[in-house]
Amino acid sequence: MSPRHLMLAVGLAVVWGVNFVVIEVGLGHFPPLLFSALRFLVAAVPAIFFLRSPGVPWRWVALVALTLGVLKFGLLFTGMAAGMPAGLSSLVLQTQAVFTAVFAVVLLRERLSRQQVAGLVVALGGVGLIAFDLGATSPIGAFVLILGAAAMWGVSNVAMRRAAPPDTLRFMVWVSALATLPLFALSAIVEGPQRGWDALRTVTLPAAGAVLYVGIVATVVGFGVWGYLIRSYSASTVAPFSLLVPVFGMAASALLLDERLTPTRLLAAVLIIIGVLAGVVRGRTPAGRAHRPSDTPVSIPTGHTPSRGRQRLPRPSPRSRFLARSGRSRR
Template sequence: MRPLHLLLLISICAVWGFNFVASKLAVGHFPPIFFTGLRFLGLGLLLLPWLKLHKGQMSLVLQIALFMGTLHFALMFNAIKMAHDVSVIAVIVQLGGPVSALLAWLMLGETVRWRRGLGIALAFIGSVVMSFDPAILSYAMALLICLLAMVSMSYGQVLVRRIQHVDPLAMQAWIGVASAPGLLLLSYFFEQGQWQATQAAGWGEWSLLAYSIIGVSLFGHGGVYYLLRLYPVALVNPGVTMAPVMGILFSVIILDERLSERALIGAAITLLGVLIVTLRDSQIVDKKPELSVEERAALAAATAKAKAGSD
């Protein structure tokens, strides 16, 4: 990879990694579902030029928006709000790759050979090791909700593999437009203090919202799509696994979080398993000549998104 493109990949991972901290700060002010609804409302408005009907595929597009947008982020941001250590959430989020592999095996009949199986097993073993840390057990419900969020994201990713000729920006536009109303409606029924939080928000809180829309969604996912047009998936996707490591570093530096030795060992085992699955999945995508460059990039971008976190 050329130095400039490597710098772009590192920058994307830094943006995604810092997003865990930004999200924690944001849900400290805004109700979590309400904040997510605002984020997708902004994303949908920015991507309106790419919003168009796809004949025969709209049912699938809307299902993807439901699982990768509304359900995933409603659960994810509540998990971030409930967790004491956002660095732990940054690791649990990485289970999206192994969960996707399991769902693809169950729903699409994809083969899970010993390398992928080893990676999946290590990812979950590491999460169990980390979860039994006494400090982390105190907010075990947040980890469970985060895992459910990743199951929702992973199911949406499996659906993405069935879709044809819908580029990532168009998919992002539909996720934004379709998710925002549902999230805001959920917030109306299950949260309170939305208007007060909006009135009290200063430039810092609105900057966090802008960061999640422009930095994470447009720069992050747009940058990965750009790189996937230039380089093999097997080169780009493993690099994305730097994001959770940066998320842990940012949480330690900015939020002054401290993980125990048990938590760090569990995190290392989980990330090793995720890396094995990522390498194997990337090789599988690169070996599919029947897919166009755009289709392969769209599939890989969805894979990277599921592994990068609350994008």
């Protein structure tokens, strides 16, 4: 991975780490499903009126909208509203790296090196340390919801890798548009229209700022960058960078929410960084071919190999075939 893309991946982890603090602010005013719907509404409007179609089959846009927009964020916001702390949510959500690697091996036929597997284990060890330090004080139902959100994020990572949209920002705007109406419908059914109307009628400046941050910065910009990295490198190489999110999430919580940083959490942060670096090494590409997705075709799960991945030998001319037969007859 180039230094520029490395900085991009780390910067994205900072944005998403702070995002969990912002989500807590938003959930203090909005119901979770309504908050998620507003997130994608802000991400889609007004950009959708100035952008062309996503440039990929609509089935891929719909799949990512369902798994990432409706399921991942619906489960995440509902789990946090049900009592899962912001720091612990950012931690458990990063198990998506494991789900992504498994789905990439099964569906995309990517291969993990021993170093990548070892790095992933070390990083997850750091994640486990943070979970142990926080303690199991949250409701088990809320924990399961966050774990489900992580699995849906893993599915969406692989779907974006397979879709390979030419413009990830445009793709994410259309994903946001398709996710908005289902989330509003779920909010009306589950949370009730009156509760949503009361939240909109009494909206505060911090709540509005939270919607703008999670909608524009974390969703459009964040997942646009994430999709670009997933397309440029293997999914199993990019996914471990999300393990940096709880590190920056804990730091943001300490600065903004006065959360205490213990020695155990600092040790866990070191393990996570080491694990991420170990997983990045295999993402390097040969000189002259760096960051061109067309040079690394994705295997199709059905077993069909794309024709651009094959090298065909030139067909012999009629004269060469005649000479070959003549040589055999002389022998």
